[in-house]
Amino acid sequence: MTLAIPPTEPRPVVPGAVTDAHTVARLLTALQSEGLRVEVPLSARVGGAGPADAGMLYVEGVQTTVPTSAAYVASSPYALRGEDDGSWAVYRGTDRVASASLAPRPRYYDLTTEHGIPYWKIALLHLDSVASTVLQTCAYWGNDDQCAFCGIGVTLAAGRTIAKKTPATLAEVAVAARDLDGAVDATLTTGSTATPDRGAMYVGRCGEAVKQSAGLPVQVQFEPPSDLDVIDRVADMGIDSVGIHVETFDPDVLARVAPGKARWGIEAYFTAWERAVRMFGAGQVSTYVILGMGEDEKLTVEGCKRAIDMGVYPFVVPLRPVPGSLMEDLLPPPREAVEAVYRQVVPHLEKRGMTSAGVTAGCARCQACSGLGAFERSDGGLREGRTTLPLFVGA
Numbered sequence: 001m002t003l004a005i006p007p008t009e010p011r012p013v014v015p016g017a018v019t020d021a022h023t024v025a026r027l028l029t030a031l032q033s034e035g036l037r038v039e040v041p042l043s044a045r046v047g048g049a050g051p052a053d054a055g056m057l058y059v060e061g062v063q064t065t066v067p068t069s070a071a072y073v074a075s076s077p078y079a080l081r082g083e084d085d086g087s088w089a090v091y092r093g094t095d096r097v098a099s100a101s102l103a104p105r106p107r108y109y110d111l112t113t114e115h116g117i118p119y120w121k122i123a124l125l126h127l128d129s130v131a132s133t134v135l136q137t138c139a140y141w142g143n144d145d146q147c148a149f150c151g152i153g154v155t156l157a158a159g160r161t162i163a164k165k166t167p168a169t170l171a172e173v174a175v176a177a178r179d180l181d182g183a184v185d186a187t188l189t190t191g192s193t194a195t196p197d198r199g200a201m202y203v204g205r206c207g208e209a210v211k212q213s214a215g216l217p218v219q220v221q222f223e224p225p226s227d228l229d230v231i232d233r234v235a236d237m238g239i240d241s242v243g244i245h246v247e248t249f250d251p252d253v254l255a256r257v258a259p260g261k262a263r264w265g266i267e268a269y270f271t272a273w274e275r276a277v278r279m280f281g282a283g284q285v286s287t288y289v290i291l292g293m294g295e296d297e298k299l300t301v302e303g304c305k306r307a308i309d310m311g312v313y314p315f316v317v318p319l320r321p322v323p324g325s326l327m328e329d330l331l332p333p334p335r336e337a338v339e340a341v342y343r344q345v346v347p348h349l350e351k352r353g354m355t356s357a358g359v360t361a362g363c364a365r366c367q368a369c370s371g372l373g374a375f376e377r378s379d380g381g382l383r384e385g386r387t388t389l390p391l392f393v394g395a
């Protein structure tokens, strides 16, 4: 069966219903840890450098990506089911726990370039963000430096993308994604290159072309360049936000899961972020922080707080084991462990006046791969001077 669902506007969580928003935030976190069983074809990715094994949908109007196809999902208590009126809902056993709507197949996926390359091989639509890995190769891939959580070479080997996207074709696809499917920003990442800029200049030029043609806010992501002036040059291209991703604040874990990145050391990320915040502004610089790789919780939270204090948004996500990656046999971390970190990071974000709503473009703006943004909106953890969100146990 193929779903033909018209695009739907995300529905807001019930206004003023703090408890409901909080319940939704907890449900999203649970779904991202345990997965969602689906009995219908759902738009999903199975590889790449972004959200892999990612069913894309709206739960109570909140955009989210959840694991749907990995083996462990078969034992998830959560299932997506059709309702009698043609709508969708998330069930836990026989209990209906939330409404759901599915991301439709983007219309621009039917288009091709003048050279016959399907637009979807150039950039995918991640809910409302047009996203691409502009260089689908990485200096670390296929050798001892490969990041264990990454699937950048998997998608390429499977023929689901092309190795190098040009600024012109990315701009062409972004315009179509904006006009046909309502893309609101562009998220561009790149494999790391064996050059001093680590690929930052090329992904920057791609972002510049997208911004000039489509007028969309653009985030570009790259490794810390050895020459920090590269960050200034990327800013001069008119890019809105940048992602420079340390992945974990636990140095032992970084050395084990990302030896290439670990070679620069975690301090190199703080140094690059400092320059990036100066050029792009507080809140427009972000880092992925992946949970579930064996990291120390205290180091993780301390690292997030230090990043926040300097104006960097820590985009905390649960590990999503990528099929074909070195971590494909792992499980996402338990919901409780993920929530425990969210509950310490969100109040510090609030304390510093930083929210995902203030991020102009990219993963931290979208928030679909994390429950962090939903927790931000759910409780106001620092009201009455709290420094952590209250911890609830149970479903």
Ligand code: SF4
Pocket: 049, 138, 139, 140, 141, 146, 147, 150, 151, 152, 190, 191, 192, 258
């Ligand atoms: S640096 Fe690591 S995460 Fe980034 S593309 Fe290369 S292997 Fe993947």
